[in-house]
Amino acid sequence: MVQHYFRIFLRNLQQHPTFTLINIFGLAVGMASSIMIFMFVQHELSYDGYHEKSHRIFRVSRAWYNQDGAISLHLGHAAPPFGPLLKSDFDHQVRDAVRLMNTDVIIAREEKxxxxxxxxxxDPQLFDVFSWKMVEGSADKALSFPDGLVLSVSMAGKYFGDQDPMGQALEIRVGSNVFSGLVRGIMADIPDNSHFKADFFAAMDPVVDFYGGYDAMMTNFGSNNFATYLLLEEGVAPEEIESQLADFIDRHIPANGQGMPAxxxxxxxxxxxxxxHLYSNLDSEVEPNSNIEYVYIYGAIALFILLIACINFMNLATARSARRALEVGLRKVMGADRQLLVRQFMGETTLMSFLALLIALLLVWLTLPFFSQFTGKExxxxxxKHPEYLVAFAGLVILVGLISGSYPSLFLSRFQPANVLKGTYKIGSIHEKLRAILVVGQFAISIALIVAVLVVIRQLDFMKNKDLGFRKDEIAVLPAFQEFTANYQLLRDRLMQHPGIEQVAISSRIPSGRLLDSQGAQAELDGNLxxxxxxxxxxxxxxTFMQTFGxxxxxxxxxxxxxxxxSTQAFILNESAVRAIGWRSPAEALEKQFNYGTRRGQVIGVVRDFHFESLHQPISPMVFMVPDSRFNQVAVKLKxxxxxxxxxFLREEWLAMRxxxxxxxxxxxxxxxxxxxDEEKIGTVFGFFAGLAILISVLGLFGLSTYATEQRTKEIGIRKVLGASSWNIVLLLGKDFLTLVSIGFAIAVPLAWFGMNQWLENFAYSISVSWLVMIMAGVLALCIAAITVSSQSFRAALINPVDTFRKE
Structure with missing residues (x-):
């Protein structure tokens, strides 16, 4: 049977190479796009699922509330006491609790x-909770030693080469603190589909010492730097614990000064x-996560591209129905029933889908390295490695075969042999209308994707060029260190001597970072604190902070x-803080008493609101103060x-100091x-796949216009004899197709407008979807369609009528 379908395919390829190749190539491009996106989506959905106990592992996050009940801050980290306390308070429900604290370090070994x-x-129980493979050493004991250190295979090669790392020491520097770590374990590199990747795990003992001992650490509920994970007992639902967390907090954190429960x-x-990975985009994450919305977007694009390719097949197959009508009639006369014909046409389509899959896999193989680099995924x-892909590929062939072949096979198998053999067969208007609907659908999808590309580009341009309220250009950022902050004025004056340096400042955070630090505040309102x-x-x-950033x-x-x-009593607030406190104007805030944390003082100035964080976040209330500690960044304004x-010069000075x-x-x-x-990637993805959608749509339009031109060759000859110009012929043949594209534009506009407005809601500050963008997308699609159709129309219009009638 397959051999029979293959012979029919070769016959069609020989007789009608243009249509056959358009069908196969269109399907191949659609399938290649879908395969790559499927691989990406499958990778995104697989995050952290490789852990044996993944269904029982939960991360603890911590949120803070304003007086109106709105969340003001939500961290993916928690304070150090929470992990052990949750384990002890919920001993029958929590099997284990493990904390991790990520930090930048300097690691030295010999000259490296x-x-x-x-x-x-x-914590020592790390490998009891997570399923990372230990290559050497004991997973149970490696981190139980005060100097315990576990490193990945890659890092073992980086620091020790061919030597055995086990038992070897590495010097580790965290800020001004230096300690020695002894390699007690080597683990396999953490898989790419993990919501965070680690190269080193060290015992928690140096952190305990930093907090001033275990007791001090276990009473510190303000330092929320720990990623905390719970391993629940089998069968325990997280809701059982979450319903008791309010009481848990009140048990361990005292009420505030006004008696309000914590x-x-x-x-x-x-x-x-x-x-x-897909659902958590909190104010702090170990690593930036993705977003389930983007997975839906990628999946929808894959479906649309595949659908456009299948529409092409259906359109071309039904358009060429007259050429196969005689074949169907003869087969029915010879005894073939409708079910046999349906199986035949579905078999042909499935075979073409399989051949398209082979070409698609070749395209994927050629382009996958670029796609992987672009997405940042392995x-x-x-x-x-991925045997499940075979099932997916088989399903893709069957799916494409069913979608592409269902309507043509049912349509072609309905031909009545008497009408066909008499030559009285005509394609019904309902089938012509269905083809028109399919063309409209193709271009509606393509135009919607073009609109998406233009909106993303405009939003990116808006974000990159919006006035942030300060000067962000030419500001270099260096990490601060104890010696620099202790001798700041001296070192600043030294750096300022260089003619290329305009200003220098130090701060706890630099604009572009997240605003994660806050304390309790009191302000003078109507004479009362x-x-x-x-x-x-x-x-x-x-x-000099304000001067450095302008x-x-x-x-x-x-x-x-x-x-x-x-340096001890002064505060500067931004406009948002003035409004949040309740003062009517910046001028009213001046000289008002203001207490923040343990500092008591007055407001000496109000700075104009500026964007400290990205445009995803609204401008937050901020307070600036000059303390003698917590300086993490050095900002240098360059000329x-x-x-x-x-x-x-900065590098030379740094080398001299450190x-x-x-x-x-x-x-x-x-x-x-x-x-x-992420937005840049989305824009690129939209652009790439919008281009593919247009390409596939153009292929179908090219095939349909070619066929329509062939069908009307005699009519064109008669019109030319009667005096019609070439432009008359071009307009005659092209107006129907361009009308369909225009209808597709009318359908795409509201859908694209709604979809992109939903996407723009992810930003606190965004553009509006203008009609100019819609018009640009429609004009672009019309121009592409006009060029495609007119290329065939001009060719037909230039044929000599004599040659046309001679053929007749």
């Missing part, structure tokens, strides 16, 4: 010195491990190094003219741009 970002301190201001939540077409129940984020800064002081003054009280010389610490200089403008990488 590297800065490592994927370094974690962890659970009214903060709460804990449990997140299934396998949901973190995607592989290795069928031994009143608690403020709105969260106000704090940034510790040097006196921020505008609306009322009052900036910090002044010559006024001693500015554009001497930028390169200034950077070289020869053992690798320097990595970043820029504030780049950090802001990095926050929009």
């Amino acid at each position: 010195v590297f800065r490592e970002e994927r370094f974690f301190f962890a 659970s009214l201001g903060t709460q804990l939540f449990l997140w299934p491990l396998t949901d973190i 995607l592989s077409l290795n069928l031994l 009143t608690p403020i129940n709105t969260r106000i984020s704090d940034i510790h800064v040097s006196h 921020m505008e002081i609306l009322e009052g003054r900036d910090f002044d190094f010559n006024i001693g009280a500015d 554009r003219e001497g930028r390169d010389d200034a950077l070289a 020869p053992d610490y690798p320097l990595e200089i970043s820029f504030v403008a780049d950090k802001f741009d990095e926050q929009y990488r």
Whole structure:
């Protein structure tokens, strides 16, 4: 039977190569796109599922509430006491609790010195909860030693080469703290489909020492730096624990000064491990996560591309029905019933789908490295590693065969042999209308994708060029260290001597980072000191912070190094903080008493609102103060003219101050741009697949217009004899197709408008979907369709009528 279908396919290819190749290539492109997106989606959905106990592992997150009950901050981290306390309080429901704290470190061995970002301190039971494979050493004991250190196979090769790392020491520096870690375990590299990746796990003992001992650490509910995971007992539902977490918080955290229970201001939540990557985009994450919305978008694009390819097949198959009518009639006369004919046509379609799959796999093999690099995922077409792909490919062939072949096979098998053999067979208007509907659907999808591309491009341009309220360009960022902050004025004056450096400042956080630090506040309202129940984020800064970033002081003054009280009692608020507190204007806030945390003082100035975080977040209430601690970043404002010389000078000075610490200089403008990488990828994906959708639609339009031109060759000859010009012929043949594209545009506009407005809701600040974008997409689609149709129409219009009638 397959051999029979193959012979028919070869006959059609020989007689009608253009139509056959358009069908196969269109299906191949659609299938290749779907396969790559399927691989990406499958990879996204597989995150953390490789852990044996993944269904029982839950991460603890912590949220804070404003007075109105709205969440003001939600962290994917928790304070250090929560893990052990949850284990002890819920002993019958929680099998294990493990905490991890991620930090940047400098690791040295002999002459090798590297800065490592994927370094974690962890509790000893880490490998009891997670299923990472230990290559050497004991998973149960490796982190139970005070100096215990487990590193990945890759890091073992990086630091020790061919030597045996077990029992070897590495010098580890965290800020000004230095300790020695002894390699007690080697683990396999953590798989790519993990919501965080680690190269090193160290025992928690140095962290305990940093907090001032175990007792001090277990009473610190303000330092929320620990990713905390619970392994529940088999059969325990997380809701059983979550329903008791409010009482748990009130048991361990005392009420505030006004007697308000702690659970009214903060709460804990449990997140299934396998949901973190796609559903958790909190204010702090171990690593940036993806978003389930993007998985839906990719999946929808794959379905649309495949649907467009299948529509092409149906359109071309039914358009060429007259050529196969005689074949159907003869087969029915010879005894073939309708079921046999349906099986025949479905078999032909399935065979063509299989051949298209082979071409699609070749296209995937050629383009997958680029797609993997673009998505940042380790995607592989290795069928031994992913045997499930074979099932998916078989299902894809069957699906495409059913979608593409169902209507043509039912349509062709309905031909009546008497009408066909008499030559009185005609295609019904209902089939012509269905073909028109399919063309409209194709271009509606294509135009909607074009609109999406244009909207994403405009939103990205808006985000990158929006006035943030400060000068982000030419600001270099370096990590601060104890010696620098202790001698800040001296070192700042030294750096300022270079002609390419305009200003220097230090701060706890730099614009483009998240505002995760806050304390309780009180403000003078109507002569009384009143608690403020709105969260106000704090940034510790040097006196020159506002000058370095070019921020505008609306009322009052900036910090002044010559006024001693500015370092102990002065506050600068932004406009949002003034409104949140309840003052009617920035001017009213000046000289008002303001207490923040343990500091008592007055408001000396109000800075104009600026975007500290990305445009995904609204501007938060902020308070700035000049303390003597918690400086993590150095900001250096460079002059554009001497930028390169200034950077070289900074590296020289850094090497002189910290020869053992690798320097990595970043820029504030780049950090802001990095926050929009997901949007850039979405824009690129939309652009690429919109191009494919247009390509496939154009292939179908090309085939249909070619066939329509062939069918009307005699009519064209008669019209030319009667005086019709070539332009008349082109308009005659093209107007029907262009009308269909116009209808597709009318359908695409409301769908695209709704979809892109939904996407733009992810941003606190965004553009509006303008009609200009819609018109541009429609004009582009019409131009592409016009060029495609007119190419065939001109060819037909230029044929000599004499040649046409001679053929007749």
